[in-house]
Amino acid sequence: GIQVEQSPPDLILQEGANSTLRCNFSDSVNNLQWFHQNPWGQLINLFYIPSGTKQNGRLSATTVATERYSLLYISSSQTTDSGVYFCAVGSGGSYIPTFGRGTSLIVHP
């Protein structure tokens, strides 16, 4: 099956800093999502982005499907951005996502 690698595994920032999280995948995909899980376990769907670029406030994501990677940008980070960021990919006609291990982000005030 598809392998998904996320980097870095851990990231510590001061409030206000910018960061880039990366998701590499081993095969062609036709769906890719980014999720955020807060420290209390609540998971939120951030982006559905199989290709191209999307922005939502301070967050943006870019997927370069031909080179098999996606990037999640967080600008002007806030303490509420802390948590784990997952990417999940899938291929074929069915929705059977494979998740990466996540990037754990801590933002200090």
Next chain:
Amino acid sequence: KAGVTQTPRYLIKTRGQQVTLSCSPISGHRSVSWYQQTPGQGLQFLFEYFSETQRNKGNFPGRFSGRQFSNSRSEMNVSTLELGDSALYLCASSQKGGANEQFFGPGTRLTVL
């Protein structure tokens, strides 16, 4: 609109027992997906139900099953529990299903002793 609710929130069972978890999606959503999260295996997709039909299934043994009712509420069942089934079980609801925008419940924390 009320969010996705999952019951119970916490559950303790012993090996060999079975368990049923419930998920009530957002009103109007026809798709419910289930996920398992463990420290060892991470997040894994279990299955997706759409309008009472299982539409997609992840790579889990037959001990894991589910169903969806006409009101879109979904249950998942795990039979013959094993220690490795201890996990956070998350459900997500979506209007269109698949990789479309999903809204997650708070999860059910299952501990198998």
